[in-house]
Amino acid sequence: xxxxxxxxxxxxxxxxxxxxxxxxxxxxxxxxxxxxxxxxxxxxxxxxxxxxxxxxxxxxxxxxxxxxxxxxxxxxxxxxxxxxxxxxxxxxxxxxxxxxxxxxxxxxxxxxxxxxxxxxxxxxxxxxxxxxxxxxxxxxxxxxxxxxxxxxxxxxxxxxxxxxxxxxxxxxxxxxxxxxxxxxxxxxxxxxxxxxxxxxxxxxxxxxxxxxxxxxxxxxxxxxxxxxxxxxxxxxxxxxxxxxxxxxxxxxxxxxxxxxxxxxxxxxxxxxxxxxxxxxxxxxxxxxxxxxxxxxxxxxxxxxxxxxxxxxxxxxxxxxxxxxxxxxxxxxxxxxxxxxxxxxxxxxxxxxxxxxxxxxxxxxxxxxxxxxxxxxxxxxxxxxxxxxxxxxxxxxxxxxxxxxxxxxxxxxxxxxxxxxxxxxxxxxxxxxxxxxxxxxxxxxxxxxxxxxxxxxxxxxxxxxxxxxxxxxxxxxxxxxxxxxxxxxxxxxxx
Amino acid sequence: xxxxxxxxxxxxxxxxxxxxxxxxxxxxxxxxxxxxxxxxxxxxxxxxxxxxxxxxxxxxxxxxxxxxxxxxxxxxxxxxxxxxxxxxxxxxxxxxxxxxxxxxxxxxxxxxxxxxxxxxxxxxxxxxxxxxxxxxxxxxxxxxxxxxxxxxxxxxxxxxxxxxxxxxxxxxxxxxxxxxxxxxxxxxxxxxxxxxxxxxxxxxxxxxxxxxxxxxxxxxxxxxxxxxxxxxxxxxxxxxxxxxxxxxxxxxxxxxxxxxxxxxxxxxxxxxxxxxxxxxxxxxxxxxxxxxxxxxxxxxxxxxxxxxxxxxxxxxxxxxxxx
Numbered sequence: 001x002x003x004x005x006x007x008x009x010x011x012x013x014x015x016x017x018x019x020x021x022x023x024x025x026x027x028x029x030x031x032x033x034x035x036x037x038x039x040x041x042x043x044x045x046x047x048x049x050x051x052x053x054x055x056x057x058x059x060x061x062x063x064x065x066x067x068x069x070x071x072x073x074x075x076x077x078x079x080x081x082x083x084x085x086x087x088x089x090x091x092x093x094x095x096x097x098x099x100x101x102x103x104x105x106x107x108x109x110x111x112x113x114x115x116x117x118x119x120x121x122x123x124x125x126x127x128x129x130x131x132x133x134x135x136x137x138x139x140x141x142x143x144x145x146x147x148x149x150x151x152x153x154x155x156x157x158x159x160x161x162x163x164x165x166x167x168x169x170x171x172x173x174x175x176x177x178x179x180x181x182x183x184x185x186x187x188x189x190x191x192x193x194x195x196x197x198x199x200x201x202x203x204x205x206x207x208x209x210x211x212x213x214x215x216x217x218x219x220x221x222x223x224x225x226x227x228x229x230x231x232x233x234x235x236x237x238x239x240x241x242x243x244x245x246x247x248x249x250x251x252x253x254x255x256x257x258x259x260x261x262x263x264x265x266x267x268x269x270x271x272x273x274x275x276x277x278x279x280x281x282x283x284x285x286x287x288x289x290x291x292x293x294x295x296x297x298x299x300x301x302x303x304x305x306x307x308x309x310x311x312x313x314x315x316x317x318x319x320x321x322x323x324x325x326x327x328x329x330x331x332x333x334x335x336x337x338x339x340x341x342x343x344x345x346x347x348x349x350x351x352x353x354x355x356x357x358x359x360x361x362x363x364x365x366x367x368x369x370x371x372x373x374x375x376x377x378x379x380x381x382x383x384x385x386x387x388x389x390x391x392x393x394x395x396x397x398x399x400x401x402x403x404x405x406x407x408x409x410x411x412x413x414x415x416x417x418x419x420x421x422x423x424x425x426x427x428x429x430x431x432x433x434x435x436x437x438x439x440x441x442x443x444x445x446x447x448x449x450x451x452x453x454x455x456x457x458x459x460x461x462x463x464x465x466x467x468x469x470x471x472x473x474x475x476x477x478x479x480x481x482x483x484x485x486x487x488x489x490x491x492x493x494x
Numbered sequence: 495x496x497x498x499x500x501x502x503x504x505x506x507x508x509x510x511x512x513x514x515x516x517x518x519x520x521x522x523x524x525x526x527x528x529x530x531x532x533x534x535x536x537x538x539x540x541x542x543x544x545x546x547x548x549x550x551x552x553x554x555x556x557x558x559x560x561x562x563x564x565x566x567x568x569x570x571x572x573x574x575x576x577x578x579x580x581x582x583x584x585x586x587x588x589x590x591x592x593x594x595x596x597x598x599x600x601x602x603x604x605x606x607x608x609x610x611x612x613x614x615x616x617x618x619x620x621x622x623x624x625x626x627x628x629x630x631x632x633x634x635x636x637x638x639x640x641x642x643x644x645x646x647x648x649x650x651x652x653x654x655x656x657x658x659x660x661x662x663x664x665x666x667x668x669x670x671x672x673x674x675x676x677x678x679x680x681x682x683x684x685x686x687x688x689x690x691x692x693x694x695x696x697x698x699x700x701x702x703x704x705x706x707x708x709x710x711x712x713x714x715x716x717x718x719x720x721x722x723x724x725x726x727x728x729x730x731x732x733x734x735x736x737x738x739x740x741x742x743x744x745x746x747x748x749x750x751x752x753x754x755x756x757x758x759x760x761x762x763x764x765x766x767x768x769x770x771x772x773x774x775x776x777x778x779x780x781x782x783x784x785x786x787x788x789x790x791x792x793x794x795x796x797x798x799x800x801x802x803x804x805x806x807x808x809x810x811x812x813x814x815x816x817x
Contacts, residue, residue, distance in 0.1 A: 112790060218664060252539060260689065299697075301696070301697060320699075320701065321696060321697050321698070321699045322697075322699035322700065322701060324699070325698075325699040326699075333694075333697055338691070338693060338694070339691075339693050339697050340694055340697075341691070341696050342686070342687050342690040342691040342694050342695065342757070343690065343691065343756045344686075344690040344691075344758050345686060345690055345757075349683060349686075351688070353683070353687060353695075353698045353700070354698045354699050354700075356680045356683055356684075357680065360679070360680045363679045363680050364678055364679050364680075365679060365680060365683070367678075407698060411699075422574055
């Protein structure tokens, strides 16, 4: 049992300005099911990508089956028998189970596929794994759990001895998860090594032998699951100290400005909350908890199915983002490159993009007004650029984010929604954005901030709602803040 | 030193098309001794004045990341509709023009609706429009040319101001209007914005549907103008007229540096792309190159233009990375 199949030593992965992984060393034993836990951004996915050869580590070595590698190529990784089961499936929906399992290495009789031989083998495989699937069914006609299983069958049929599962249970219901776990148990009997990544800590305790914790790109600890409990695990995951580099609030919080009652759509259910004037309201939760979807609905970017919103005492239901902006609600989206800025246009045109109508009587843009706005926001937000004509794609991440922010601020909204405002930007720009958010709140604007960075969420928010699985799972006032509490609530509805 | 070098490369990428035009003129001047004359210049201008108008609309659509294959058919059906209005119903010229242009606008909007509301790929939506409108042109004319309407309608194509044909002036005026609209008006900003990043535009409160409808509608409208000019020039409404305009227009627009994925490109550069196409056609005719070969050459030019546009994008990105 102490036979080590994978040993990583001092693995580092640096991106410009970001240390995604730093000095990670640990071992995985042959035949064990090894969980990797950590918050969003702890470095789990980076680690997996290094194992599959998708990215190259900056430093360190990977020892697999006793052989040392400084990096793996995707081909090497596959040849070593490492396979990954992603959340998004790599199956071909309109082919049958059998066809998918044998995709790319079909059994042939001469030039023709030997369907019956393949089906027989596929059936045998299912029997071995203890699952009951009609191998002639098309994959798209199967439930998600079974699709997931087909994916595993595909890996097993290729004699994979080392399977990485990245949040495999995220889309599954409780019953489906059980079916899935039975397969994992079978695989264990076959001495297949599994790396299991999940935010659902219960599952880690139910199915895994050992668990390793990552935090902020560093490896923290490896424990037998018997030696640790849920609380202990969370404490390891949180790991870090809160730093004091958040501006101290000097703002006055006023009356309710926005009230949401029973808001429901495709992604969120029965959301009720309120936001006060001059408040910075935090939304915590795991990735996929429905926070982004919630604010998109409030911003008119996604349809609302039911529920009521009152904004400044009046009923509010935006048709589209234009209507939300008109009413006085702005959004700074989470993905600035895809949703925030038009990268191919200059800073100036981005800044005034949402307010063109105001500076263009009869459709002709008044260039003096435009320049005034642009200069004002470049100055106010300290956007570092040689000229307002610079294309946004040539700016650093922090400055791009400031441009997106400037565009929203130019509309002079009463409520500004920040979705992951500091993701992937450097520390200096982060501080500036925090300071700006506080200034806005002090000036009487209300702010909703979604953040997956715990210290930021705790450091900035006057109040925090924690979402879990499309619902608001709890509300925390500043005196009750703790990372452990937030994480616990965040995983409460899974 | 290195930087200077890069600047030169960027200049070359930006104005490579101008160099190509000059080379082409030089080649034809060698090949045909009649080529290098003021007369030829007017022949070219007169010839491109119709497709030039189509190019403007095509540019608007391509800036949004779309494409409009229906422009040739819109021009054709507009020409025959005008001819029928003038001949069969003896409508006054002004009324005919208004009627035809409203219809052309509607054709464009229909394409736009298919693209926005029905979520169809622009290529397919406008291909459908292209074929059905061509069919319509044959139906309303019974497949026969319509001629014998008032001579007054032909005056426009013959007329000149200070030696410059009216139709060339019309094209220049339209170019000036749209160059202004693209750089100084909200319409231009929205077109570039939607083409550059549709999702960001939507989240910035811009109605992407409206912007695209505007682009396709204007493309139809401008193709309608082109159809009227064409009718004035030929004095006969041919149901097949305008065939292949989309090809010339798309090539000219791509040559002018408008990105196929939208969001980038300048209308004034499209003028050069258009002149290049006109020079090529006129030059080939003057050198006695036959129709079939001309078609072959035009197809190759389109492919080379697209390849060049992709290539220059790559080089540009590399320069930005190394800079």
